[in-house]
Amino acid sequence: MPFPPKKAALILIGHGSTVNPDSSTPTLQHADAIRERGLFAEVHCAFWKEEPSMREVFYAVKSDTVYVVPNFISEGYFCQQVLPRELRLSGPITQRENKTVYYCDPVGIHPSMTKLLLHRADEVAQNVPRNQTTLIIVGHGTSLNENSRKAIQDQVKLISEGGYGFAEVLDAYMEEAPFVAKWHEMASAPNVVVVPFFIADGLHSFQDIPVLLGIESEITAAASQMDVFRENPHVMHGKKLYYSSAVGTDDLMPEVILDQVKDFDQKHGIQPTEPSSSDPISPLPSSPFTIGQIQVTPKDGKWLLHHLEDKGQEGFLAIDMTPVAARKIAMMDAAGNFRAIKTAPTLKRGWLLVLNTEAQLRLALDFFYPAALGFWDHHQNGTLQPVHLRETLGRQTGMYRFANTIKDEQAQQMVACECDAKTKCLRRITWQLAETQPLTVLTAEKLPPTAPTPTEIPLLCVEACTHLVSSAREISKSNFSAASVAKD
Numbered sequence: 001m002p003f004p005p006k007k008a009a010l011i012l013i014g015h016g017s018t019v020n021p022d023s024s025t026p027t028l029q030h031a032d033a034i035r036e037r038g039l040f041a042e043v044h045c046a047f048w049k050e051e052p053s054m055r056e057v058f059y060a061v062k063s064d065t066v067y068v069v070p071n072f073i074s075e076g077y078f079c080q081q082v083l084p085r086e087l088r089l090s091g092p093i094t095q096r097e098n099k100t101v102y103y104c105d106p107v108g109i110h111p112s113m114t115k116l117l118l119h120r121a122d123e124v125a126q127n128v129p130r131n132q133t134t135l136i137i138v139g140h141g142t143s144l145n146e147n148s149r150k151a152i153q154d155q156v157k158l159i160s161e162g163g164y165g166f167a168e169v170l171d172a173y174m175e176e177a178p179f180v181a182k183w184h185e186m187a188s189a190p191n192v193v194v195v196p197f198f199i200a201d202g203l204h205s206f207q208d209i210p211v212l213l214g215i216e217s218e219i220t221a222a223a224s225q226m227d228v229f230r231e232n233p234h235v236m237h238g239k240k241l242y243y244s245s246a247v248g249t250d251d252l253m254p255e256v257i258l259d260q261v262k263d264f265d266q267k268h269g270i271q272p273t274e275p276s277s278s279d280p281i282s283p284l285p286s287s288p289f290t291i292g293q294i295q296v297t298p299k300d301g302k303w304l305l306h307h308l309e310d311k312g313q314e315g316f317l318a319i320d321m322t323p324v325a326a327r328k329i330a331m332m333d334a335a336g337n338f339r340a341i342k343t344a345p346t347l348k349r350g351w352l353l354v355l356n357t358e359a360q361l362r363l364a365l366d367f368f369y370p371a372a373l374g375f376w377d378h379h380q381n382g383t384l385q386p387v388h389l390r391e392t393l394g395r396q397t398g399m400y401r402f403a404n405t406i407k408d409e410q411a412q413q414m415v416a417c418e419c420d421a422k423t424k425c426l427r428r429i430t431w432q433l434a435e436t437q438p439l440t441v442l443t444a445e446k447l448p449p450t451a452p453t454p455t456e457i458p459l460l461c462v463e464a465c466t467h468l469v470s471s472a473r474e475i476s477k478s479n480f481s482a483a484s485v486a487k488d
């Protein structure tokens with residue numbers, strides 16, 4: 001059945017990375033594909049390790065009905081604890097302020113992942129007879145990922161019993177038996193197709209598993225730094241080995257995301273075309289304005305964007321006409337380093353974006369500075385809800401659970417250093433150390449404006465980001481080490 005258009009927002013949640021774009025890229029691309037089909041009033045992404053965070057993304061959402069789909073491979077710690085906590089969800093359906101939030105199952109457990117696995121296998125092993133092929137689906141393994149093991153075993157069963165014609169279908173893992181490194185002992189067919197059951201071509205599927213398979217002798221560069229995926233087949237141990245990229249990077253993945261929404265509607269009795277309204281959109285300045293390091297100029301019904309320092313050089317800049325170009329520009333700095341913090345003062349120069357509509361402009365600005373227009377809107381309407389640092393650190397779990405043991409003085413110094421406007425981040429901080437403890441270290445450029453700024457949309461920080469939480473954890477850890485050394 002075709003997917004009916006919805007007057008609702010879709011938020012895809014990904015893990016993200018502070019090291020390279022490989023983790024977030026598939027989530028962003030699937031969102032692009034769904035957005036282009038016009039199936040939702042708005043489509044957003046949010047990440048654990050990148051911007052916008054799961055707390056921030058709601059400032060960008062206008063619709064009062066919101067579907068959240070975790071772009072994760074399995075249920076487990078993230079989907080059952082971290083995501084509901086960060087998204088402030090109380091169950092599958094949450095009423096929050098004026099919004100209804102529907103929390104769908106993660107994509108990886110949907111039965112339609114089967115067709116993606118088959119698609120991946122057929123792509124890398126074209127014209128290889130299935131009845132002479134062992135298909136191995138690979139996951140991470142270890143007790144921390146029990147649910148991912150179950151998702152893989154479910155797929156092994158579905159494909160083995162579904163009459164797809166493979167000689168055999170097996171599961172294997174990086175860190176527990178059956179080990180993927182023993183693939184040649186496990187597989188009895190002359191051809192072996194290995195499909196990593198991961199969302200992205202990150203460290204595990206692109207760099208670790210090829211070493212375990214013996215395709216590479218040592219860890220290679222990340223996927224984003226390689227021009228082509230690996231050549232197939234690899235003739236090894238008397239067999240032909242075909243290795244595919246991660247299942248989550250498949251072009252069919254947007255269909256699985258939509259299937260999760262459809263299943264959610266069915267399970268909870270929600271009408272596919274349920275009406276929904278949305279918050280009004282505040283107008284953008286009608287004359288030239290700046291946002292972060294960008295100059296925006298309305299001209300002849302279009303919008304021109306360039307780096308502030310490229311003023312007067314518009315004739316010499318590389319021109320692009322699509323909002324998605326903004327995301328590519330914002331991804332790396334001039335030296336080719338991944339810009340994990342999009343509000344870092346490191347936006348590269350030498351480009352000119354010409355956009356035809358205000359909708360395109362808003363999308364491009366959201367790619368440059370995720371959720372920034374939403375923060376500004378809420379700030380002006382008095383509905384921004386800053387979260388103080390102690391509260392952000394206090395709700396952390398897992399490896400970050402000690403972050404809140406950082407001392408007050410250390411926290412003040414950390415903010416001064418890690419949030420410095422000249423070297424680290426252009427956002428103006430709206431939160432305090434705690435309800436009754438202001439931050440005493442902020443320079444004027446880090447404070448939110450107190451008067452209207454008609455020619456500037458300021459970048460605002462509504463709560464400490466993942467980088468600051470990580471720093472707090474490191475400092476807290478060093479306190480523990482120093483204390484135990486003193487005790488010894």
Ligand code: SF4
Nearest residue numbers: 419425461464465468
């Ligand atoms: S916590 Fe600091 S570095 Fe992180 S987004 Fe806010 S101002 Fe920027």
